[in-house]
Amino acid sequence: MTDCFPDATILPFDGKEPQIHETAFVAPGARIIGDVTIGPEASVWYNCVLRGDIHRIEVGARxxxxxxxxxxxxxPRPDTDGEPTIIGEDCVIGHMAVVHxxxxxxxxxxxxGAVAMDGARIATGGMLGAGALLSPGKRIGEGEIWIGRPAKYYRxxxxxxxxxxxxxxxxxCKLAQxxxxELRSATS
Structure with a gap:
């Protein structure tokens, strides 16, 4: 698997190996660890870390x-089964964001630079603005924009x-290709 993504760190953890679709792009310097699934035509860019060591991470198509x-x-804790990080299809995650x-x-x-914390949910077409902090358990409704720290409904x-x-x-998707x-050209 790592031959497809030179200079990316793709590691199993606790018996679970990352599953990366053959059409996905994982940039050099990215770190993909454990129970992580990356869907078709999805892209994980330079110096990202996706660490699925104590629960799963999914990144949907495109x-x-x-x-x-x-x-x-x-x-998991005594009071909860834990919270995976699930990213649907056609989502945009800006530079330096944290999704936990x-x-x-x-x-x-x-x-x-936005942060979405444990148990937070962003509905279809919802937007967490740049630099915003979505507190644990908060919900952004369909098509809503939330901004600020802590994030609040804007419009x-x-x-x-x-x-x-x-x-x-x-x-x-085009840029990843x-x-x-370019990477293949540089290494051949």
Whole structure:
């Protein structure tokens, strides 16, 4: 598996090996550990860490996890089964975001430097603004924008903003293929 993604660290943990679709892109310097699934045409960019050591992480088809982002999970405790990190399809995760035991529905957006904590949920087309902090257990509704630290409801997205999320996912799918071609060219 690691031959497909040179210079990325892809490691099993506790008997669970990352599952990365053959059409996904994992950039050099990314760290993918344990119970992690990365779907078709998804991309995990430079210096990201996805650590599925005490619960699972899933990244859906065509979603992108941009440079320096960190995904982790909440493991089981006496009072809970823990919280996986689940990213739906066509999601955008901005640079340096932290997603910890949170779940995003399809076409959700997490802005640059934002944090989504344990048990947080972002519904379809929901947006957590750049630098925002979504506290444990908070819910962003369908198409809602939340901003601030702690994040609070700001307004609902219009059609133009929803179209921008689709544009971003399509752009990152194409960009990932260009990076992959350049990397293959540089190593051959």
């Amino acid at each position: 979603s992108n996890v941009q440079d320096g982002s960190v995904f982790h999970v909440e493991g 035991g949170a779940q995003l529905a399809d076409r959700a957006f997490v802005g640059m 609902t997205q219009d059609d133009a903003q929803i179209a921008k999320i689709k544009f971003q996912t399509e752009r990152y 260009r990076h992959l071609a």
